[in-house]
Every structure is written in C-alpha cells, then in structure tokens.
Amino acid sequence: MPFTPFHLGAGILAKSVLRKRFSLMVFTLSQVLIDIEPGYKMFTQSQEDLHVLTHNLPAAIAISLLAAGLWIAWERIRPARYTQAEVNLPVLLFSAFFGTLSHLFLDGMYHLDMRMPQSQWQIAQTTYGALSGTEAICLMMTASGLIIFSVATLAKSPSMQKMK
DSSP: OTTOGGGHHHHHHHHHHHGGGOOHHHHHHHHHHHTHHHHHHHHTTOSSOTTSSSSSHHHHHHHHHHHHHHHHHHHHHOOTTOOOOOOOHHHHHHHHHHHHHHHHHHHHHHOGGGOOOHHHHHHHHOEETTEEHHHHHHHHHHHHHHHHHHHHHHHHSHHHHHHO
C-alpha cells in the first residue's frame, strides 16, 4: 500500500528521541515521494513490479535530496499562516535520508519484489495475530515513540516542575 502509515512509526520514534534534531514533516515528505511509483502503478493497475524505480539505494538518495530541495522551496514560499520553525540543513538532510532509507529497509522486509537479504524475510514471515513481523515492528516503534514523547512532555509540564 503506498503512503502507508506503518512507516511513520520509525519517524515518530526518531522525533520523540531527537526532538529538535529531527523533522517529522520532512521525514513524511520523503515517505510520500518514495511511494509515488507504487501508488501510480496501483492506480493505473500496472502489471509491473511496484518497486522498480524508486525502491533502491541510488533512487532513495536522489529522493532524499529531492525532499530536501522541496522543503527548502516550501520554506521560502509558504503562506504566513504556516509558522513552523525553519528546518536547518543538517536536520533537513538527516530527516530526509532517514525517511527514505528506513522506508527501503521496512519495505524490503515486506515486499517480495524488492529482493532484500534473507535475514529480513525471517522477521517479516513471523506473525503476531493478524500482523506481520514488519507491521508489528512498525507499531512497536509508534507506541514507543508516543510513550517517550508523552513522558518527556509530562516531565516538562509546569505541574510536574512544581513537584520537584
């Protein structure tokens, strides 16, 4: 499935740990860009493998750079109502590269047409109820990230500061 929310688990976990050193928005942009090919092929009902052009290391690097460039352009033209802080270049590049490379790794565990190492298939073939091993890992990353973020936010709250 293109643009799957399962991939966001890696980004949510990274954001909860790295906070200002990671952009979840840039990560998400890179996730959407890398899945344009499978999305298009599914929409047009193409008989080709879904992951031919964009799901390999050279393409992932190029897509990371494209995501970074698009984000820089967005920051220059965005309307005033979108007042999020600008993303500095190291954070921008790290978030984009983490997005595409984690996407490759997770899709490699899940999709037969990607031809990834056999060790990844062992994880993907494990099932946890209705979930595959890959889906379970993604959901565990999401839950871990949300817990870490919640605990860190609660610890910084004024009511918790008074208790110290």
